[in-house]
Amino acid sequence: MTMVIDWQRRRAEFNHDWLKNRYINALMSFLARLRTEDSNNPQSLHEFLEKDFPVWQRSSVEAWWLVNQFEQEMSPTRLFDAPPLNECSEKVKEWLVPMVHCLWLQRYDVPRLVATARALIQGIDDGYESLSKSLSNGGEGSVFKLRAMLQEWERYADLCLELSRCIGAFPRKVEVA
Amino acid sequence: MVNVRVFDHNTKKRPQDDPFGKLIVELLRIGKDLGAGISITPITHGNDTDAVDDLSSHEIAIAHIFPHDFKVLADKSKTGSVCVRVSSEGLAGKRSYKTTNGVNCLYLLPSHTSLNEGDWLPLLKAIIDQATVERIVNGQVPPELRRYFMATSGENLAALSILCQGYLVAFASSQKLKEEDYARGPIKDALNKMGGWQFLKDESNKIMLQKAADGYKDAPGGVLHEGWWTIFPGSISEAVSNEIISLGVAENEVKRIVALISKIQESPVIQDPELVACAYLELSEQRNRLF
């Protein structure tokens, strides 16, 4: 099917337009700066903390919507809303619609995909909270203190990359086997 | 008087010497044959950006230009106008549509260099007729134009695939089939492809499968009966073959699947589940290629 569904559009905007092109880009640059022994531009580090890092808070909402709504939005059962499948009798739809859905869940391992994505988003949420706490406890002001948190930052970045890969692995369109 | 503006970004100074510029020469000639009421004027110079501005001020524009320029053309054109995009590589799989500001965007499926006067005459007549254009952008392409404009996004193929899957699951559950019992190639292959065996074994699907098995019985409206396929208006094999052809697949590739479907529909009772399995596998392959 070549129609563009809201979920497809929002996934592209979240994963491609924002997460990879902007957030991970800024995060990787931040990490690269932290790793160099003498950062000649601490202002860039602080700019990341002020302008880029906090964007996860509102984007998290979108991430949760994508993963929680995936089954409903992208199931092939939506084909029964339009011709010709909407012509099926109610008696047939009673079993055929859930059958199509279950086969799809199985074939594309949807429960595992969704569970993995949920765990990653939760991991990023937790990581965000923990880093925010450390920053508000005086970590923000000092490059030295930021470097001390390097491992935590790297873990956070790894989770973001993993989430991007995971969301990228979700079926791209409404799939009928 | 209907004004049709034509632009071909490959036109050189002497369009009759340029295989792409021949589009303009053809249309000019045909326009004369259609007589009064239609005026076809070509843009023979300038770059794509200038041409888009010019084209967008006309009721009907036929353009051989890049996709992104065609989008700009659609954005700039007035409500109700018609923009037709042609390509030397054809535009298989591209569905005509109406934009949110009411501009009708038509994509010509076959390569325009493969068309001759016999094609352009009915095409031009269609393009200048509002009612026909309306049908095209709504996916209700008249049969005689289905070679030129896409009528579907593959809904019939998807539906047929689902019905085949439903049939096979209903068959398997009514027979209480086990994987090891039923070693016949196509049915096993089809159920594997669907992810069916695990589904059939799953206890949580018991009630659903019972309903499917009941539906399998020899009764009108049941899976086993020819009525299973009646969601398609008209002939199912015609619906499927038209759809595949309009998606750009060669006619001879369609023959096998149409033959299978026709065989399935031969008798009131669908005798051979293997036929359905073969049809499903063939459909699956075709859909993978197209989508």
Place this chain on the structure above:
Amino acid sequence: MIPNLPRILVVDDIYGATRGDRNRDRESFCYRSGIADITGDISAERLRDPVVEGIFCSGQVQTGERLENDLAATLESIRRGFSQYPRWALLLLDLHFKAGRIVNGEVEGRDEDRDPHLYFGLQVLREIRKDEALVDLPVIILSSMDRTEVEAVFSGLSALDFCDKSILDRERMQKLLQDHGLIEDEKIIGHSLSLLTRLRDARRRARHGNDNILIVGETGTGKELLANYIHRWSGRTGEYVPLFTQGVPDTLIEDRLFGHEKGAFAGANTAVAGPAEQANGGTLFIDEFGDIPLSVQPKLLRLLDANIRETQRLGATKATKLDLQVVMATSRLGNLRREKISGDLLYRAKAEIAIELPPLRNRPEDIPILAELFLRRYEERLGAEHRTIPSETLEILKRHDWPGNVRDLERVIEHAVLDYKGIRVLSPQHLNIHKSTPFESSPSEEQGRDERIKAETTKVASSSKMEVLVLSDLLRSLVEFPYDRMPTADLIGSIGTARDAMARCLAGLLRQALVATSRPTPEKPEGEIYYSPAIHLLLGIQEQDKADWRTPRCADMVRYIVGISEDLREELLSDPVLRTAYEAATRLRRRK
């Protein structure tokens, strides 16, 4: 003269955009990838240790409240940067470009832009592949899209690699440059495409680390320099050890190559390790490997066999296993194939994938910087005045044949400085090279011919010297082309193209011959077309042989030439001269 860093072009809607005086996304991208942003459209951070210089292009244009993809301007930027020096070492090309209305400073985007078949980046790539001037431009897809979604689409368009935007860092950028970039070198001077593509080939072979590599090139093209270049890029920690076999007596070559043990022969007072052993862990270079005598070749074969790689000194009882990269060179591969050189040796040397260094005459655009380099070198060495090279002198240098290639050029410049230490402008008179160039033709030697034919031939030759000479060079190239080394992919559809080329060539020659042999008549003062004399001229038929080439046979030849390519026939017959001859030939055959 030689840039410190390679220069790349990045075409990306987000990183190439100019929004105010900063683009923070671009800054982040540059920092982590080691790119020094020299675009100049916004203030850019100075990187401490960049890997590459980068110019950014968004591929889009804003008109009012809309942002649209601009194919023409994007291609223009690409073409411009690839035709001037320093040229793009790489093009990093995004796939999906978001266009449409700008709302609250952000581009809305359109659903159609997300169709992989319609990605703007792929449109750009398609146009690049259609442009002959850009055929060598290395293009890397840089995308945040899932690779599997677009693999089939971009692979067919000869993109060299796919790079996920989110994981591009300095190390990956360096690897991309090493594997695919057209990078200049500080020791092998030049910026011509033919040289830079060879350097890239050399780097790709070098990364295997323990391969056998054959370099082919005329004398003076820099084969040894390239061997050293391969060693530098191989990452091998051992030494680079050259071995020159020219002039060494056959009886001594084995010793020179493999060394000897003490007492191995009279005068062998100490053990000596051969260059092969010395190069253990590094690179052995053997110049003119074809000069190695037959008697030594079996031992050389064992050295070249990657599974064996062993050497044995003269007088030794045991062989020694080595870890080596072996680079060999020859200036006469064609001769080697004909001589009694072991087929095994050519196979182990991987002659079929040899790296060919272009002769200097085939890369004239490198002559100015080479001349400049040699001038400065010898001016300093000889304490001579600094001099400039006017364009007139450069033209002469560029047009010379340079049989000795770069070495030859260096010698000429050296003598020019030595002989004229006090001058400040290097004029043609200061150059000790043969003044006649390959493009001067000798007067026509057609003595016994009709004056009009002679005049036509000379007119053609003098008015289009380049065309006449290019044709003969072209035909020679076709004969000498290494067909046995063609990749299979190049064979696809090749017959059709070759047939059309042949049709055009023969039709062009026929037409010229028809004009040259036409005779003015009262009815046709511009000249009546006669095809038989034209065919005689083309075939070089002498008077005594004309009986075998009467009119019907000539008519058949005309019809054959015009009919070689069915696709081109109509086009060829649109020419009035050819049409006249063809119609006359057809009428004759019909009567028969």
